[in-house]
Amino acid sequence: MTNSREYFKSAISVDNVIFGFDDGDLKVLLIKRGEEPFMGDWALPGDLVLLEEELEDAANRILFDLTAISNVYLEQVGTFGGVKRHPKGRVITVAYFSLVNKNKLSPKASLFAKEIEWVSVKSIDYLAFDHFEIMNDCLAQLKQNLKLKPIGFELLPEQFTLTELQLLYETVIGESLDKRNFRKKISKMGIIKDLNKYQTGVAHRPARLFCFDEEMYRRAVDEGFTFEI
Amino acid sequence: MTNSREYFKSAISVDNVIFGFDDGDLKVLLIKRGEEPFMGDWALPGDLVLLEEELEDAANRILFDLTAISNVYLEQVGTFGGVKRHPKGRVITVAYFSLVNKNKLSPKASLFAKEIEWVSVKSIDYLAFDHFEIMNDCLAQLKQNLKLKPIGFELLPEQFTLTELQLLYETVIGESLDKRNFRKKISKMGIIKDLNKYQTGVAHRPARLFCFDEEMYRRAVDEGFTFEI
DNA sequence: ACAAAAGTGTTTTATTTACACCCATGA
DNA sequence: TCATGGGTGTAAATAAAACACTTTTGT
Numbered sequence: 001m002t003n004s005r006e007y008f009k010s011a012i013s014v015d016n017v018i019f020g021f022d023d024g025d026l027k028v029l030l031i032k033r034g035e036e037p038f039m040g041d042w043a044l045p046g047d048l049v050l051l052e053e054e055l056e057d058a059a060n061r062i063l064f065d066l067t068a069i070s071n072v073y074l075e076q077v078g079t080f081g082g083v084k085r086h087p088k089g090r091v092i093t094v095a096y097f098s099l100v101n102k103n104k105l106s107p108k109a110s111l112f113a114k115e116i117e118w119v120s121v122k123s124i125d126y127l128a129f130d131h132f133e134i135m136n137d138c139l140a141q142l143k144q145n146l147k148l149k150p151i152g153f154e155l156l157p158e159q160f161t162l163t164e165l166q167l168l169y170e171t172v173i174g175e176s177l178d179k180r181n182f183r184k185k186i187s188k189m190g191i192i193k194d195l196n197k198y199q200t201g202v203a204h205r206p207a208r209l210f211c212f213d214e215e216m217y218r219r220a221v222d223e224g225f226t227f228e229i
Numbered sequence: 230m231t232n233s234r235e236y237f238k239s240a241i242s243v244d245n246v247i248f249g250f251d252d253g254d255l256k257v258l259l260i261k262r263g264e265e266p267f268m269g270d271w272a273l274p275g276d277l278v279l280l281e282e283e284l285e286d287a288a289n290r291i292l293f294d295l296t297a298i299s300n301v302y303l304e305q306v307g308t309f310g311g312v313k314r315h316p317k318g319r320v321i322t323v324a325y326f327s328l329v330n331k332n333k334l335s336p337k338a339s340l341f342a343k344e345i346e347w348v349s350v351k352s353i354d355y356l357a358f359d360h361f362e363i364m365n366d367c368l369a370q371l372k373q374n375l376k377l378k379p380i381g382f383e384l385l386p387e388q389f390t391l392t393e394l395q396l397l398y399e400t401v402i403g404e405s406l407d408k409r410n411f412r413k414k415i416s417k418m419g420i421i422k423d424l425n426k427y428q429t430g431v432a433h434r435p436a437r438l439f440c441f442d443e444e445m446y447r448r449a450v451d452e453g454f455t456f457e458i
Numbered sequence: 459a460c461a462a463a464a465g466t467g468t469t470t471t472a473t474t475t476a477c478a479c480c481c482a483t484g485a
Numbered sequence: 486t487c488a489t490g491g492g493t494g495t496a497a498a499t500a501a502a503a504c505a506c507t508t509t510t511g512t
Contacts, residue, residue, distance in 0.1 A: 010240060010241050054312060079307075079308040082283065083283060092241050092284070094321075163491075178477085180492090181475070199483095201484085202483070203490085205483055206483065207490080208492090410502070410503085413466095431462090431510075432510070432512065433461075433463040434462080436463080436465085437464085437465090
């Protein structure tokens with residue numbers, strides 16, 4: 001082993017795949033790079049981690065700078081360390097994804113980005129750096145965890161209809177579900193609360209509104225319940 | 230943003246949780262630290278990543294130095310970046326776990342470690358740095374993936390009996406399984422090959438030997454099969 | 459002949475799937 | 486009154502769970 005000073009030469013960044021859901025369409029929040037390298041290309045929002053900053057704090061900082069929201073669902077996906085992934089030196093990046101309710105925020109240009117936009121996941125086939133690969137890994141993990149943890153609700157408004165919930169699952173997982181079976185399964189879980197309220201202003205029978213109930217969920221888990229779609 | 234030189238001051242390490250299975254006991258390969266900090270404590274084998282080294286190469290290097298084997302199953306679990314996790318500076322570590330057939334190797338002291346030992350997972354309640362937390366995360370991911378991917382075979386000798394396979398699952402997942410149902414499930418998968426050979430030298434009816442068949446597995450997957458225990 | 463683990467099917471129960479019609483609202 | 490999506494139950498098929506005795510070897 002050589003002198004350890006030889007090693008303290010890397011930089012750590014965090015890249016954040018921010019997912020939002022919009023009427024049958026899964027989107028990610030992208031920025032247009034305003035500087036080299038990859039100037040003008042779409043990229044994931046990310047930044048170098050400060051020397052005394054926790055990784056998760058960095059991820060939350062990036063998210064807050066772009067959206068002015070905090071306390072959102074955040075999950076680490078993996079670390080990408082390709083030697084050549086950044087032209088300026090060894091930059092290892094830790095990828096996170098977060099789930100936000102798209103209607104609750106209006107992303108704004110920031111230090112990071114002059115241009116910022118919600119882009120439909122299915123329309124993306126290239127991103128700067130290795131960000132396309134990172135996004136795909138995050139998407140794969142989202143798909144998997146959406147089935148195993150009650151995180152889908154994070155993408156919806158607080159009050160939602162069962163059809164909206166079903167559409168979310170169908171969109172992200174990529175297969176269609178039977179309406180009656182889906183509703184049966186969700187009801188049996190006992191983790192969403194019927195608000196006894198209804199949609200308004202729709203040109204059809206208005207749907208009941210529900211919300212996810214954290215407390216009910218915890219109680220169910222204590223009694224041996226495990227979420228699964 | 231300040232000058233980027235301010236950022237290239239971190240070090241990256243890789244820590245490797247090497248799992249082995251031994252007659253009803255899941256073990257990890259630990260080293261006893263020969264220097265400060267945490268001198269004399271048990272720790273995960275790990276090392277700083279060289280400036281031009283891929284993360285996965287570093288993980289394989291650590292493994293090879295300790296065991297002289299390569300081409301083993303390796304999976305990234307997560308990255309631990311606690312600001313204070315290393316007293317010498319900002320060291321972010323990427324955790325991997327690997328699965329090896331314990332009988333195929335005799336670990337040897339190396340640059341890293343004067344002392345090296347297989348330690349039963351269930352007997353561990355402390356490790357140097359944040360290694361105990363890292364090990365537990367790796368264990369949790371192993372448990373999960375063992376049910377979803379055919380990786381259990383990596384922990385067994387090439388030729389194994391169905392009882393050995395079952396014991397492996399029972400041990401790692403932590404619940405006992407019905408012998409007949411287990412065998413039925415495994416047979417139906419069609420991914421292990423009956424070698425038409427038998428155990429020898431046992432004081433009871435000798436068991437048939439099987440091996441995992443990569444090709445059969447691929448073919449099954451192509452036909453829509455998904456592994457699940 | 460005894461001990462020790464191998465091997466083997468059937469029945470019951472639980473879960474999952476498939477499927478079609480009436481309801482409430484706005485236009 | 487028409488179009489639109491909301492809401493509801495049952496039967497069939499499939500998968501999972503429970504369960505006990507015979508076989509083969511070494512000692």
